[in-house]
Amino acid sequence: MSDSADSSGGAAAAIAALVEREHQLSVLFDAIADVTFVLNVEAVDRYRFVFANKAFEKTTGLPVAQVLGRYVEEVIPEPSLSLVLTKYREAIETMQRVVWQEVSDYPTGQVTGEVSVTPVPDEHGHCCQLVGVVHDLTKEKKVEAALRLSNERFAYALKATTDAIYDWNTGRDTLYWGEGFEDLFGHQLTENPTPFSKWADYVHPADSPRVVAGLRHAAFETTNLFWQEEYRFQRSDGSWAEVFDRGYLLREASGQAVRMIGAMQDITPRKQSERQQRLLAEKLIGQNADLQQFTYIVSHNLRAPLANALGFSDLLARVDKQSAVFDTSLHNLRTSLQLLDEVLADVNDILSVRDEQAGYRPEPVPLAAVCRQALLSLQDALQNAGGQLQLQIAPELHVAGSRAYFHSIFHNLISNAIKYRADARPLRIAIVATATPAGGLTIVVRDNGSGFDRKLAGDNVFQLYRRFHAGQTGRGIGLYLVRAHVETMGGQVVVESRPNEGTEFTLYFRPHADENLPH
Known part of the structure; x- marks a missing residue:
């Protein structure tokens, strides 16, 4: 009896231990985030659920109580069921763990999972369960x-935009470029990403301190999120594009920049259009001011000799033809008519210049040869004045402009230097032309003549009929024509002068200035 009792007690303890162990395993499996289940293998393609953890219910939406005891075909829907049965057979036949991915529709929605089943053998080596x-x-x-959809959109956006999109990795100091970079600037990307320094090398040297150093300052020494600049960027053919560059800085919580996403936009056509509009506006404003001045002065200069002529002609009709008054009036009438003729000649010259400006087309002008041609008609006057002219213009120097305009400019400036020379010293004239490193041109015409008070003259040096030397004959339109010719060719002229010391005219022409003018 005691043996029987001991035996019964041992069995009960074993059962209790087994129940406790199953409880612990159940708790353990329920704590696992992955879905875990056990199937009894009852026959070919007959598998019954004997265990499922809480993750099974949470993932599928199927209560565990309704799953246990049911066959897989009652739980797993098609088309997943056919795939599952195939994998189960493979695990049983190979007695190896089998892994696959499947997509199934459950009450919780569509579920994508990585599934693995491991066969459990019985004492005879046959598969009795699948875990x-x-x-x-x-x-x-x-x-x-x-992410794939976002990447596709980003890729299509890169193809659609004409901008050069880039991604600057500040830690590696590299730039990843979109397709627009090659299309805009012609540089072939043999590697992508490229070093930051490669982009920096293409920034115009004059813009580099502001742009390259400014970008690094914004990224590493500020907390700014946005950066933008306009600058010149070299194309593969050596020409310069004007670009607008804007970037967004991605920063860590500490504020340290980790990346910048940006875009370079070629705004060269827009900037050229802006310059053309600005030059056109300046030209129209100047022409309007000149027209107002021209209208006032010409009308004033015409009115006086015309009124005098009318007065003298009326007087001649009323006085004795044999009297002294008649002779004096006749002389004065002729003088008035001569003045009227000179004003009309000036009007003709000025209108002719404006007609020429309307049809201006630049051509390569051999500057030294044109200057010598202008000097030919003034050579006698220069020698009679005891003057000398030093010409420092390289024979091979050609300038885009008008040959007739440069001839007129040199002729007027040299004749003025001869006319307004100083009696106290021999006349010396120097003409120097220098090409600037950027491709522009500077022409300086200097003399040691009588000069004039530049401050007193103010801004009216180049106005019509503006004269600075009393007692000297002159019509007062030479400097007006000089300025008109220079500005038509896209240049600028300034003058410096001091009484009894001399005068210096400086003509500035920007690189390809004539190409920026509206013709």
């Missing part, structure tokens, strides 16, 4: 799909 684990990949797959 399954499902790692839920639904969220990861959604993120992957969203």
Whole structure:
């Protein structure tokens, strides 16, 4: 009896231990985030659920109580069921763990999981159970799909835009370029990403301190999120594009910049259009001012000799033809008519210049040869004045402009220097032309003549009929014509002068200035 009691007590203890162990395993499996289940293998393609953890219910939406005891075909929907049965058979036949991915529709929605089943053999080596684990990949797959879609949109955006999109990795100091970079600037990307320094090398040297150093300052020494600049960027053919560059800085919580996403936009046509509009506006404003001045002065200069002529002609009709008054009036009438003729000649010259400006087309002008041609008609006057002219213009120097305009400019400035020379010293004239490193041109015409008070003259030096030397004959339109010719060719002229010391005219022509003018 005691043996029987001991035996019964031992069995009860064993059962209790087994129940406790199953409870512990159940708690353990329920704590696992992955879906875990156990299937009894009852026959070919007959598998019954004998265990499922809480993750099974949470993932599928199927209560565990309704799953246990049911066959897989009652739980797993098609088309996943056919795939599952195939994998189960493979695990049983090979007695190896089998892994695959599947997508199934459950009450919770579509579930994507990585499934593995491991066969459990009985004492005879036959598979009696399958232990399954499902790692839920639904969220990861959604993120992957969203990322793939985002990348596709980004790729299409890169193809659609004409800008050069880039991604600057500040840690590695590299730039990843979109397709627009090659299309805009012609540089072939033999590697991508490229070193930051390669982009910096193409920034115009004059802009580099502001742009390259400014970008690094914004990224590493400020907390700014945005950066933008306009600058010149060298194309593969050596020409310069004008670009507008804007970037957004991505920073860590500490404020340290880690990346910058930006875009370079070629705004060269727009900037050229802006310059053309500005030059046109300046030209129209200047022409309007000149027209007002021209109208006032010409009308004033015409009115006086015309009124005098009318007065003297009326007087001649009323006085004795044999009297002294008649002779004096006749002389004065002729003088008035001569003045009227000179004013009309000036009007003709000025209108002719304006007609020429309307049809101006630049051509390569051999500057030294044109200057010598202008000097030929003034050579006698220069020698009679005891003057000398030093010409420092390289024979090979050609300038885009008008040959007739340069001839008129040199002729007027040299004749003025001869006319307004100083009696106290021999006349010396120097003409120097210098090409600037940027491709522009500077012409200086200097003399040691009588000069004039530049401050007193103010801004009226180049106005019509403006004269600075009393007692000297002159019509007062030479400097007006000089300025008109220079500005038509896209240049600028300034003058410096001091009484009894001399005068210096400086003509500035920007690189290809004539090409920026509206013709």
